[in-house]
Amino acid sequence: MATIPPPPSVDPALPADAPPKAPSPLGFADFRYYWFARFTAVMATIAMVVVIGYQLYDTARSDYGMSIKEASFQLGLLGLVQFVPLALLTPVAGWAADRFERRRVAIFSNGIDMLIAATLGWFTWTDGLTLPLLFGLAALHGVARVFSGPAMSAIAPNIVPAAVLPRAIAMSSIAWQSASVIGPAAGGLIYAAHPTSVYVFAAALLAASAFTISRVRPVLPPPAEVRRHPLREMVDGLQFVWSERFLLGTITLDLFAVLLAGATAMLPVYARDILQIGSEGLGFLRAAPAVGAALVALGLAFRPIERNVGVKMLWAVAVFGGVTVGFGLSTNFFLSLALLVVMGAADMFSVFVRGTLIQLNTPDHMRGRVSAASGLAISASNELGEMRAGAMAALLGPVGAVVIGGAGAVGVTALWSWLFPELRRARSFEPQFKESIP
Structure with a gap:
């Protein structure tokens, strides 16, 4: 594991018994x-996704x-063809993140997406787009995302100390959400x-x-005492999530809520x-949830929540579903934008809590595989949604x-709060596997 640089020294002006303030991740x-x-x-991938969806619907x-209903069904198929490679390759991607140098895996996925962008650019230029071509490139994009x-x-837990990780996750979410604001708007306008x-x-x-x-300094996989067969290691990751009810409830809550309310x-x-x-206008619609999410992420980066995190996560998911109902009924552009902003804010709050809980309650040698399982749930909720x-x-x-779908998400939240009382009882981000945190 890469060595973490020591945090800045404690401010001498503070009282001797004052707890040291965690440094900023940007330090x-x-x-x-x-x-x-x-x-x-x-920013790049979301701009592409927005345009691919519009091109596919417009081409249909x-x-x-x-008809509108027939073309809408094609958009559903677009989600399906992106999900299939994710479902098939998620165990492989998680194993790769735990077995190989993690930066190189990320660079490999960027290379696949660059190939997709070049191909789409060429066929757009030559006016040669067809539905089979768009479906095929969308599936290849799914391969890039899964890795x-x-x-x-x-990577993130290995480049900052554990005390900084909640703020690092919030700031990482700012990167994601701010790019999700700029990417769709820029993609639509360009x-x-x-x-x-x-x-x-x-x-x-x-x-x-x-x-x-x-x-970034090389992020080598943690050493394993005994290397097992790759298939066995993939299965170990899935079994770990299944056996840990807290992780299982956290991951599946997002799976079913977004599956219904997306x-x-x-x-x-x-x-x-x-x-x-x-x-x-589509670019602005796609950017609106990210505006709300970015605002929440910015607030959490400077003032992260510390208490009753589980209950707050459940309420955020319920709000997400309720606002989705409002958006579905809206026929006013500005009202729709406002509802999407609130939807994104609620989703970001849930994402922050869930992401922090998963990272801090997973041993490092399992993080790639557990992240893959969580990513599969997110992708299943998005693409199958x-x-x-x-x-x-x-x-x-x-x-x-x-x-x-929005009404169904509210119902799922209520059901999960009963099926997984561990979620309601989560008072803080206290990690379960302290010895695994850098």
Whole structure:
């Protein structure tokens, strides 16, 4: 394990018995490189995802003559084709993050996404986009994401001290969410001005991310006393999550809540045919949740919560579902934006608590595999949630799909608070595996 540099000395002006103040994560050069690498990669990939969704929906409507319900179902299929590689490769990605140098795994995933951006840029330029091509490249993007998530998540605990980790996770979320604000808006505006340029923009950001993460000191996997067969090690990670009810409840809460309440897949429908605001408006719709999330992440970075974290997480998920219902019923652009901002804020609060609890309650030699399991749950909730929304939209229309899903998320939150009382009883971020924290 890489050596962590010592924190700054205690301020001599403080009383001798005062507890030392944890330093800022940005005081560590490796974390600054990590932060920028995550920011640029997320901005690039989310800009691409927004444009791919719009291009697929527009292609289905314009070139294939599909109705709104039929084209909405194609958006659901888009989520499915991204989820399949995630489901198949998640155990491999988690094992790779625990077995190989984690920076190189992240750089590898950036390389895949650069290839996707170049290909999409070429076919956009030549007006050669088809539904099979878009589905195929979306699946390849799923491959890149499955390897990036566990590796990047497992790097952070190794480059800052344990006392700094909650603030580091909040600041890492700021990187994610601020990029999620800029990426969709920039992607929509650049695409409206010159469709091909959005992929040039994404490829340049991915190259910058790969270079920056290479500047972080090597993050070697923790030594194992006995190396077991790779398949056995993959199974060990899944068994660990299954046996730890606290981790299982935390991960599956997000899985089922977002699976039901995710409205992202329907945003192209709302932008094109309900709110009638086009690709530029779609960029703002996609950016709105990230605005709320970034504001919450910024607040948590400077004033992280410390008490009753489990109950607060449950309430945040319930608010997320309730606001989704409101968004589904809205036909006003500005009201829809405001509801999406609140939705993102509630989701960020839940993400912060869940991410911190998972990282601090997982031994380091398991972090890659547990992060992969958590990433699979997140991806299942997002991609399969898109499939769920698309299928329901084909039957009930997009508004019915969003409203029913939001109500279902509220119900799941109530059910999970009863099935997993460990979540309600989580008072603080006190780690269970203290000896594994750097």
